[in-house]
Amino acid sequence: MAVTISVLGRVRLRGQEIPSARQRRLVAALVLHRGSDVSSGRLAEYIWGEQQPADPSAALHTLVSRVRTMLPDTAIIESLRGSYRLVAPTGMIDLDRVLHWRAAIAELNTSEQPAAIDEFLALYTGEPFVDIDDIDAIAAREQALELRVGLLEARAESAILAGNVDAAIITLREVLIERPDRESSAALLMETLYRSGRQPEALAVYATLRDHLLNEFGVDPTPRLSELEVAILRHDLTPTAPPADAPRSIRRATMPHRANSFVGRGHDVDGLAALLTRVRFVTVLGPGGIGKTSLASEVARKVEGVGTRVVVAELADLAEGTDLSAAVAGRIEAPTQATESPQDALAHHLASAPTLLYLDNCEHLLESVADLIATLLGASPTLRILATSREPIGTEGEHRWVIHGLPIADAEQLFADRAGAARAEAESLRSDARVRLLCERLDGVPLALELAASALAYTSLDEIISGLDNRFELLNRNRRSAPDRHQSLEATLDWSYQRLQPFEQ
Structure with a gap:
């Protein structure tokens, strides 16, 4: 399905920019809250701000009627009592397309990925949600821009795999102009420059990022980036790993292969997989040795098999008092920046694509796990969580699946x-x-x-x-x-x- 509703820049419908600022604000607000009811009062605030018309409800009704005539045939604005809702098929809105870019790219051959990445980047025609400006729009704008940076990093990694190092360097420098605190891009650029025989330029990238962090935020680069600088100084960078089928930033986090066969519990696997399509948080419960991990791992493989990104964090070895956000972020290899907390970095990473987060063995960290789950679910509407525990975790919205011995x-x-x-x-x-x-x-x-x-x-x-x-x-x-x-x-x-x-x- 072609993209016919665009908000990654000035609002466009069917490829044409809407001349009326009020109509653009209406469409942007409805897309921001797509699938949900938005009250007439809230929409009026988006459209007119403090300068409300004499009869906001009537004026809004007229505006909605005009916009309806401009929408694609399969998109509708539903009128409810005191509210409106935009309903559009999957793939019609550019933002929805970009939210799923990682899963889409991961299904392609390496040779097909660069063109697909460029197609996703072409959906950006300006600043996302530029027509409206409230806290929800700002959050959505930041998320969309973060996705764009991820696409640019993926473009660079694809270029490196294809041997086009100069193109990768140009792309990474572009990212660092827009996001001078982006450590993942700086690290990739440093490594690429060094392996191209340009050690002084690689060290200059580090110095520029270090000075920016100190001047703007009063912090140093993360230890990982500092260690990379030392390795480049000493000409002690480890050899490049063999190319994989996909760049790191677009490779799906796969479940490890089973060492042996999975026996029984077919009803549980199918039931849990189906439940996770309807709810966002499920805990598999049972005593030690009952097979919680085996069952949950099989469910995660089934979910991953239909294209959803799956990331796994084993918690059994963590002691009480551990910074759980930092531990989970490290175990799923979430990109981190010196200017953001581990919890924010983890939330941003999990919000970058529809994801199943699998937390194994939570029973000894119930309180901290409950707090983390509540925070992550609130930060990402496309995140689902599967956990195993000997006791219920107790977070609001938890669905419990109890298992017993095998038949x-x-x-x-x-x-x-x-x-x-x-x-x-x-x-x-x-x-x-x-x-x-x-x-x-x-x-x-x-x-x-x-x-x-x-x-x-x-x-x-x-x-x-x-x-x-x-x-x-x-x-x-x-x-x-x-x-x-x-x-x-x-x-x-x-x-x-x-x-x-x-x-x-």
């Missing part, structure tokens, strides 16, 4: 599947009645089943079953590749125990 049939399949890594004849276990008994005794708990399956490497199935009266001794063999808390049943309980207050212990 016996799935438990048997899981045990036989994992036993295949321990002994060659594991396939015969699928029809072994002793496996059903074992699964029943272990209540279908996935971690217990996996530990029991790994025990087949050094003991027999009969010994495992007879030893269930002393489960910790039998199932305490470490799985070296698993997280510490999942290396044994005892470790799972110990991880929880160590996070209790003394009186709770």
Whole structure:
């Protein structure tokens, strides 16, 4: 669908600029709040400011009637009691197109990406939402400009991959003229110049940014940029990594590949994926070892498979009192600037494209996780959050999905599947009645089943079953590749125990 409503510059409809300033303000205000009801009074403030007409409602009705005749056929302004709402198909508004640029580019081949990036940049014809000026418009303007900078960085990275270093340098210098505090662009420009044999120019970029930050904000560059300067001074920059299929700024944050198969819980996967299309925050709940992480990871892969950006932050190793915003920003590699807080940097990054943020193991940081989630959801209307926890997080809007042990049939399949890594004849276990008994005794708990399956490497199935009266001794063999808390049943309980207050212990 072609873009026929433009707000990334002066308002245009069907490619033509609207001559009337009042009509432009009306369209801009409706696009700003697209899909939502906007009261007549609020629209009147956008259009006339302090100089209201004698009858604002009548004047607004006349103005809306005129604009309706100018809109594309498939876009409508709905009249409600005391309010109006713009309804437009997906892709008709330029801002909506740009909001999804990362996902769109990530689906293309490397050779196709530069032209697509230029098409997105061409949607910008001036300052976004230039026709209106309130706090909502300013926030939307900043978001749109941030997206444009991201596109310019992606253009530079594409040029580097294509071997057109001069074009990349020109683009990055353009970014730094507009945003002299943009450390990610400065870092990429410094590295590009240095690798082109232009060390003095690379160091000059750092000096210019450092002076700007000190003069304007009284702060130094981030340690990461300072370390880059030192590496360039010492000619100690690490070799360039092999080119990837997409530049860093447009590569989707993919979920890691599973080390083994995912067994059972198909209903949970489909149900959670469907729920995340309707609500913005879901917590998968259950006791330790029940399979929360495996389930949530599978759901995240399913969501990512339809084009949504997915970013993952594992929280299990974080202690209470940790700066959670900074930790999550670091773990999802959110670009940070010396002039903004980690929380602002994280919020800006997550708002730059429709995103699923997956927070794993939240139970020991409930209060700080709840505060962070509330802040992030409020800052980005396209953000959805999937969390795992042994307790509800308690944030407003939380939807809870409780899981229990696997059904016996799935438990048997899981045990036989994992036993295949321990002994060659594991396939015969699928029809072994002793496996059903074992699964029943272990209540279908996935971690217990996996530990029991790994025990087949050094003991027999009969010994495992007879030893269930002393489960910790039998199932305490470490799985070296698993997280510490999942290396044994005892470790799972110990991880929880160590996070209790003394009186709770």
